[in-house]
Amino acid sequence: VDVKEEIMADAPPREARTRNPRGYGDRLRDDAIAAAEDLLSEHPVEALSLRAVARAAGVSAPALYPHFAGRRALVWAVLEHRFDVLTAQTAQAAAQFTQPRERLRAWCLTYCHFGLAHPGHYRLLFESWSAECVDVPLTDLPGYELRSGLLALIAACASCADDVEELGTLIWAGLHGLVSLRINKPSFPWPPLETLLDALLTRMTPASPLTT
Amino acid sequence: VDVKEEIMADAPPREARTRNPRGYGDRLRDDAIAAAEDLLSEHPVEALSLRAVARAAGVSAPALYPHFAGRRALVWAVLEHRFDVLTAQTAQAAAQFTQPRERLRAWCLTYCHFGLAHPGHYRLLFESWSAECVDVPLTDLPGYELRSGLLALIAACASCADDVEELGTLIWAGLHGLVSLRINKPSFPWPPLETLLDALLTRMTPASPLTT
DNA sequence: TGTACATCAGTGAACGCGCGTTCACTGATGTAC
């Protein structure tokens, strides 16, 4: 609820950074994104200041401007990077199985684990105002590829009678609800995640029971 | 993603406020909460400053201190009030029916409508860091009464084989997912809410089909 | 091989801003005598 709980300015002065060699200035861009992701583990995105990222990267604030047009652009770059990572992780998890139902389960489990392991990142990806996306075409939305991956796996599990868009929305909503509520209401007595996930998938696609 | 999009300081000077008569100073407390709820419709809670609330209430910032210990206390008061409103609205909606399944459906529909009608409030209630609740006993958590109301309705619909806690979590997660994703990813092509809600309830409690 | 110069990867100071919070105060209103 409160932003200023822990001041982000309290970071250590950071060990002396050696400036990048000539021609490798772009490395700072990746360093800044990594530093921002570190900070996001502890603080909500609204508290992610450009100055704090610069501090964490061991650099002065104006040094970021050649790499990011401003604070918005920095946050956007972080968001895109985390979506790429999550998309890759879930796809890789699914790829380790061949049976459709196992593939779907692996995807969902990895999605949930990502959220619970990195609540700050999850909140950035799925719980931040996205008013800035209004005029982006659907396929360019951050998260579009992730959603497509899930829908494809669901389609492979669904019976003919199912509306895949509807079923996909329900399952995604279920996953998101499980992760988001757990993150945001940690004090409630939540049953184990895997139990809930299996119950969710069983009830959502009863045609193919969840067995190996 | 970005906080400072619209500066909250842009509010009009507000019409001249007549000071409360002697003995009615407490009215300012309610006025401040109402003003804060207004502002939350447009801005995330992190951007809700005590000064902005004071401006919106037509009062100087220090005038709020006799009523709230500080910014945190003000936000907390708003949160409790909105939980009270949502709890009352959902309970009232359920009370208009007698059949358990209809009562559950009315409750869920009202929950979702609340979230979609007041995304800023919904985000405050269900998507804000709640680290400050860690040492509060379960039954004192804001939202505990709300959750109990839902669980009671679900228990009335569940078959003997169901684990009500588990089923309640799945349904709450489903509702929260539907609302939260829609709020946070408004550009995606979401099917109509009622369709999804009915599909969710049908799949979650298949024993009692959804009819009048 | 030596040197002038362009470029690169940054720095440090400064700007104006809104913030939370404190302090001493003010002016209207009710009450005691």
Add this chain to the structure above:
DNA sequence: TGTACATCAGTGAACGCGCGTTCACTGATGTAC
């Protein structure tokens, strides 16, 4: 009935802070001649 006084519901100025962003700069490094 008149007046001194306490109380109430606030105000206005001030503090120090971190913020996003700009500007002119610096010092190392590679390159042209």
